[in-house]
Amino acid sequence: MGTAVTTLIKDSPPDAPEKRPGAPAAVKRRGRRENLAGYLFMSPWIAGFLLLTAGPMAASLYFAFTDYNLFDSPQWIGFDNFTRMFDDPRWQKSVEVTAKYVVIGTPLKLLLALGVALLLAQSRRGQAFYRAAFYAPSLIGASVSVGFVWRALFSDDAVVDRTQSFFGWDVGGWVGDPDWVLYSLVALTVWQFGAPMVIFLAGLKQVPKELYEAAEVDGAGPFKRFWSITLPMISPVLFFNVLLETIHSFQIFGSAYVVSNTSCGPADSTLVYTCYLYQKGFKEAQMGFASAMAWMLLLAVALVTAVLFWSQKRWVHYEEASR
Amino acid sequence: MGDNGSVERRTVLKAAGASLATLGLATTTACGGDSGGSGDGTVEIRFAWWGAEERAKRINQTIALFEKKYPKIKVKTDFQDYVAFWEKFQTQAAGGNPPDVFQNAVAFLRKYDKRSVLLDLKSQVDAGNLSLKNFRAGVEKVGEVDGKLLGIPVGSNTMSLVIDEKVFEKAGVKPEQGWTWDEYFDALEKIRNKQKVSGDTGYFGIMYLYDLYLRQNGKAFFTEDGLGFEETDLTEWWTDAYNRVKAGIITDPKKIEQLKPKSALASGDGASEFTWDNFTVRYTTEGDSTYGLAPIPTTDGKETGQYLSSLMLSGSARTKHPKEVAQFIDFMVHDPEVGRIMGYDRGILASTEQFDAYKPTDAPNKAIAQYEEDVAAAGVLGTITPHPAGADTVEAAFLRIAADMSQGKTKVSDAVKQFFSEAESALAA
Numbered sequence: 001m002g003t004a005v006t007t008l009i010k011d012s013p014p015d016a017p018e019k020r021p022g023a024p025a026a027v028k029r030r031g032r033r034e035n036l037a038g039y040l041f042m043s044p045w046i047a048g049f050l051l052l053t054a055g056p057m058a059a060s061l062y063f064a065f066t067d068y069n070l071f072d073s074p075q076w077i078g079f080d081n082f083t084r085m086f087d088d089p090r091w092q093k094s095v096e097v098t099a100k101y102v103v104i105g106t107p108l109k110l111l112l113a114l115g116v117a118l119l120l121a122q123s124r125r126g127q128a129f130y131r132a133a134f135y136a137p138s139l140i141g142a143s144v145s146v147g148f149v150w151r152a153l154f155s156d157d158a159v160v161d162r163t164q165s166f167f168g169w170d171v172g173g174w175v176g177d178p179d180w181v182l183y184s185l186v187a188l189t190v191w192q193f194g195a196p197m198v199i200f201l202a203g204l205k206q207v208p209k210e211l212y213e214a215a216e217v218d219g220a221g222p223f224k225r226f227w228s229i230t231l232p233m234i235s236p237v238l239f240f241n242v243l244l245e246t247i248h249s250f251q252i253f254g255s256a257y258v259v260s261n262t263s264c265g266p267a268d269s270t271l272v273y274t275c276y277l278y279q280k281g282f283k284e285a286q287m288g289f290a291s292a293m294a295w296m297l298l299l300a301v302a303l304v305t306a307v308l309f310w311s312q313k314r315w316v317h318y319e320e321a322s323r
Numbered sequence: 324m325g326d327n328g329s330v331e332r333r334t335v336l337k338a339a340g341a342s343l344a345t346l347g348l349a350t351t352t353a354c355g356g357d358s359g360g361s362g363d364g365t366v367e368i369r370f371a372w373w374g375a376e377e378r379a380k381r382i383n384q385t386i387a388l389f390e391k392k393y394p395k396i397k398v399k400t401d402f403q404d405y406v407a408f409w410e411k412f413q414t415q416a417a418g419g420n421p422p423d424v425f426q427n428a429v430a431f432l433r434k435y436d437k438r439s440v441l442l443d444l445k446s447q448v449d450a451g452n453l454s455l456k457n458f459r460a461g462v463e464k465v466g467e468v469d470g471k472l473l474g475i476p477v478g479s480n481t482m483s484l485v486i487d488e489k490v491f492e493k494a495g496v497k498p499e500q501g502w503t504w505d506e507y508f509d510a511l512e513k514i515r516n517k518q519k520v521s522g523d524t525g526y527f528g529i530m531y532l533y534d535l536y537l538r539q540n541g542k543a544f545f546t547e548d549g550l551g552f553e554e555t556d557l558t559e560w561w562t563d564a565y566n567r568v569k570a571g572i573i574t575d576p577k578k579i580e581q582l583k584p585k586s587a588l589a590s591g592d593g594a595s596e597f598t599w600d601n602f603t604v605r606y607t608t609e610g611d612s613t614y615g616l617a618p619i620p621t622t623d624g625k626e627t628g629q630y631l632s633s634l635m636l637s638g639s640a641r642t643k644h645p646k647e648v649a650q651f652i653d654f655m656v657h658d659p660e661v662g663r664i665m666g667y668d669r670g671i672l673a674s675t676e677q678f679d680a681y682k683p684t685d686a687p688n689k690a691i692a693q694y695e696e697d698v699a700a701a702g703v704l705g706t707i708t709p710h711p712a713g714a715d716t717v718e719a720a721f722l723r724i725a726a727d728m729s730q731g732k733t734k735v736s737d738a739v740k741q742f743f744s745e746a747e748s749a750l751a752a
Contacts, residue, residue, distance in 0.1 A: 070413070070414075070417035071416075071417055071438040072438070155581045156577070156578060156581045172577055172578075173577070175581045176577035176578060176579070176580035178730050178732050261584065263583075263723070265580065265723065265727075266576070266580040266727070266732075267727040267730045267732035268723075268727065269732070282410055283410055283413075283716075283719065284716050284752075285413060285417070286752070
């Protein structure tokens, strides 16, 4: 959610002042002065952008083509970091783990978000409370402390393990088991379905009531109404959520780092892409390789986004009027 | 602001002022770590170390003492566990902002000397701010590398086997100096059969223990610039380990993973653990049983391959207060009261002043003193193999890959190959 808001703000530049051709010199001067004030007011942001975003990005792009251990000056090695990546079994593992996480976690989260949004869209008592309650995890979910709580919940002999054992399904704690631990991370992201849910709710409110009434008159059942009216009508919102959540999922770091007790293990089973990147950069001091990995991630996310945009022609329906 | 069409000069100036203030603020924050001297000549130095709560308590007491004696020097501390400590240190050092004084160990001397991070303390010794007198035999030279004085030892320690004494006793197992690996593994089996506890918490991933085993067999983990053993050696070591995990005499690796950062020995999920002898202090605080020290198993019934290692205090080459740094190290290493407070938490005290001042009365510290005496008496102590730069990365890879292997996620042969390839690239870097 946070990302969405900032993106929107970033992408829409403040309205440019209207040009007034042929205006008298005094007015022009005033306009210039006004601009100057504007730039001055913006300067903290511009300085921040240059120093904290653009600068580091440029530096990291340069480092991606060097051998850089943080101490000695970087040595230019061309595309070596990129070719080395594909030969590195741990890098392959990290791609595999991340892909698994994205492919399993994102649809589950969106399904749950949509399901709960459908339930909450109808007016009934206590609605506001339920909306707030379901949204709350999204607000606190990214914090490190929740990671710790999650680790405690899914440990050996903790709540989840005992509940499972009670039902005769004995796998031990998820946290120490390479086959299970990734699913505890999936559960953590699914639990934070509040943000897409709120967006779905907004989308559902936009669907004209007349459509449902007309369909009901024609004898369409609830499923048919959902499939033929709701889904197509909210498909732009669905598209937005799919896009955002997918991009988000690719960037998973904090929860994997904390739940694995900073090891991204056991047996590299929570070695998500950014976790390996972190290890390479800060534990092994291979900042050049880490930078190359970061740019690779950017490329991958851009590619996935492009594919999603391409696919929307087939399944996203915009009303003619709003095109 | 566009509404009235005019902007006062004042507004512009204000905006400029605000921007400058913001920038100024950012600069101040960025340099917040740097501590200059303040008006009254008071100097602040940063001291970073690794360890757990118990050590923190003791160190804070010693710092209070130091600040009393040197009222013009303030000491700010910072601590993490071992792995997190070096991660943070590396980033700080790379950014040119390492702590003024920090705990150090043999594995890191060459690495950080190569990168000009460490302060050569020789000049401070010559200036009389730091004394090199009165160190116990065998430890006084540990901080010297290539003619430079890069660290001053605070304590010496050696690898040991920490055991849950109650469990060992109930199972009727008595470890003795010179016992063999076969006897050790038989003991673990006995413990499992009689006490239903896995005997060992995972010996196979501890680099320093494997080093001892290799030394018993005429090899070593590290040579000056590489690895001192072959793929076949490691294949054997890990194949046996894997079978022992499967047989249930080693604690389930899944369990170990979930207990972290707590030790499985302290939680009662294992009966013994190989580690540095001074760590017993930690187990006693964390666990409920009584913990003792047992000898390292041997191959030939005699040689354990052990050596004395040392924790050191080093200074940063970047420090603005080398004199105060030297005074702090001198105090920490020589002051008898500090020795009484620290006990053997960082190993047997290195200077004779501190060693004589502290006579252990509590069980864990007594045991440590007794242990080192026994080891020395057994005549098994050798000298440490110097670690090449990159050794720390190799150690981390060894631990991680061993854990993967024990979980059954990697076949032993693949694990060995992976370790050798990662080690080679780490040592070459």
